[in-house]
Amino acid sequence: MIIKRLPYGAIPEDFAAELRGLTVNAVTGNLDSGDRLEIEGPFTGETVGWVGRGTAGEVDEAFRRARVAQPIWARTSYRERGKILLRFHDLVLRHRELIMDMVQLETGKSRDSAYEELMHTAMTARYYGHQVGKILRPTRRRGVIPFFTRSTEHHLPKGVIGQIAPWNYPLTLGISDSLPGIAAGNALVAKPDSATPFTSLLAFSLLFEAGLPRNVVQLVTGPGRVVGNAIAETCDYLMFTGSTATGKHLGEIAGRRLIGYSAELGGKNPLIVTEHAEVDKIVDGVVTGCFANSGQLCVSIERIYAHTRVYDEFVEKFARATSSLKMGAGFDWSVTMGSLSGASQIATVQKYVDDAVDKGATVVTGGRARPDLGPYFYEPTVLTDVSDDVMLKREEVFGPVVYVERVSSHSEAVDKANDTDYGLNAAVWGPSEEANEVASRLYSGTVNVNDSYAAAFASVDGEMGGTRESGQGRRQGRYGMLKYTENQNITEQRVIPIRGPKFLTPRPYAAVMSTLLSVGKKTGILR
Template sequence: MTTRLHNDSDTTITIKNPADGTIVGTTNYYGAETATQVVERARAKQKEWAATPIKERKKIMLRYHDLVLKHQNELLDIIQDENGKNRRAAFEEVLDNALTARHYAYRAEKLLSPDRAKVALPIATKTQVQHAPVGVVGIIAPWNYPLVLAISDAIPAILAGNTVVLKPDSNTPMTSLRAAELFAEAGLPKDVLTVIPGSGREVGQALVEQVDYLMFTGSSATGAKLAAQAGERLIGFSGELGGKNPLIVTSDVDVDKAVSGVRHACFSNTGQLCISIERMYVHRDVADRFIPAFVRCVEKMKIGAGHDWDIDMGSLISADHADTVAEFVEDAVAKGATVATGGKRLPNIGPNFYAPTVLLNVPEDARLYREEVFGPVVYIEVVDSHEEAIAKANDTEYGLNASIFGKSSTAQEIARHLEAGTVNINEGYSAGWSSIGAPMGGWKRSGVGRRHGDGGLLKYTESRTVAEQRIVPIGGPEGLAPEKWAGLLTAALKYGRDILR
């Protein structure tokens, strides 16, 4: 059963489909008082949950995995209806959620088992590193991926023995609320995961002030503020933040094979993806072939609303965001940029639709040259060398994701020089993101900490070193002169240098 919360704010929020304005549902909108109560209940529950054998936690998580797949179509509908994205982008969320649950369900026991550590006196000293849960984890999730960037982040925290309080974005709370119900059906005890819709000012701040670890996905500006608050409290913080992600098209690229993958890299989820491509550097040797082919490929995209699988791109999240995207493009055009395709709203489809847009000749004083648009807009620059492409790709305050399309040997060499947390070769972002066993996160202002990989679970733990001294004390046996003991240790270090590595 799900937790019933007292609605201290005495308000509800109506969720509307941004693609057509229809009402998706309503939910309570909670305040700081309820958030405090939820954290207190989560804290009271946490020790009991941490004492639950890891094998039992694993069983619950695998049941959740199965329920996600069983209810796939329902989840796809909810994600689309409150977010406006196309169905294939929604499927990426369901797939990721199931994969994350399965990966950490099988990986958690090994990660949480004590590690043997190297010691000064082998045999005489036995040292292990234990991994204890941090306590209550707070997650502040965004609207663009309401299942992945909320529930997929909660999965390793729960398996690590923590309880989780999740604040979803106010535009998209229905997805995480339904996922919490599936967790309850899978056998997750009450108060281990609580979803509490509410404002960032009240619920978000209550979490920052009370939880033991904070996970945030959103803008770099907000992330910096939250990190500072977490730092004041000396609690752990992980944030996946903004990006201005580059894509390099090499001189040896197969143009015909590349264009569709590049298109997906730029316009998946209507460009509302922290790791999607917003700027492209095309080698001059292939520019005359690649750019027209790419523009034609973009112009063939099917834009629309609804649950059909053949729709290539859906709606933006809101009228305000559509205005922001339009302002970025208008600013660039006013300063000299050329619109190769798109550059306009699509009101005939729905209120918040914007055409997939490709810009050329964007001047450096245009806002979108460096600022994150977070919409279906990409600009192309032609470069004379791979070295120039690398320099331009790295000339940013961000470092979240990068992409290279070209021959493997060329792309691998370029990848070594890119300042980004993930680099995808002949893919936009899916290869790196779906590699759940590898860390994913940002350099520079694109974030701190990592999701995925072993660190994606261990970040929700505290390490405890337990060292047991046996046979002989570190200071030497009773009755042996300190100088002689020091000589013995020095000799052991000298002759054991290449043995005890």
């Protein structure tokens, strides 16, 4: 693959064609039909490239190829699968400038937010590259009768997994969830988001360059209602990241088909500032937790509960730090907050802010679009005095908007933080012992202490995911790979049958076994 620096504002057509060639659409001829999806660059609002609009028939073709490739791939050793992931890790780091260019071009995010994706992708590849054999190796389990019964747990690949990826993190959510599934011996049919396909295609091109057999992964670009639904209707296991509404729809399909399903969905993530928090030390970290990726992050903070002892100081310094964020379009590292993803996103953010202001909320800083910077820029916004009937009080904004509320005690803060339909991520900032005590009372899939989301997200050995309407299943850690497998128990009975020797009739057999069970319990031989 040709690796080159992207010019600002466009993907070179020869490079775009090379990436489009990875999709099933290109092979089946759909790209020549004129039925295209044009990709908009949020920095300028201009078209930066195009991909084919996939069909259900092309999804069928993708699964046909994947099912041929999967049994062959499953016979590849754990060692070789791991080596491919480790080579991919090196390629991601080697081509980091190009990858970050592509991420920014398609999403409008800042350089440091693009690097977060790159770093997480590399760490995920490294982790599963080293751990695949340890996680999947056969494990001895206790047989019913020691020595005479030998039981072993194996992990078989599901077959062909389906993945539907979101637009907000097109690199890490476009491929990192796939890596453990592929390493577990599965094939993959994946749909990159229609707004950000080139980042995902670039990532998979590097995975092929690392040595993954080409037909193990099939990529189909196109709209979710066609390509996404077809994948859900055909795959052996489904991985989805996106909205709660879409997650429920896909969950209904998975439930009807009795296939496994993992989903990370929406969140209304709380942050608590404890009574003895040192505001000067925490404020910059809180700002990052709220406005990284322009707030377009499932685990981003959207509501803050500050103890009354530090509330006034916190609001003042938090607003000052927020207003000092440098917004802009570009590929350099000096910009600290980029654009929103598109017209619908900025309209949604404006709707939530207008509703809050109309119902009495105070805009402490921000609260307006910035068309002077680009078509989809919106200032990082801090609100106070938010009443209970405001939409953003309970609904996910998914943008650079956060409200701060005064609480009189940690118990009140915990009650308010837990009063939600979601449960994806939470954060507590303050002295270690105090913050950890508060954190232990929060009902959330991940809780960060003196960080807002990155500490848990980057700890790839730990599982993460949501409670309530924030999803089901987990990504990362051992479960992040084992979910893509079927547990198989192979048990061998040796020397004498489990029903006893032939000369022992049922009644004395029952007496002997009952005695053995009692002795085994008392002595600890049978547990």
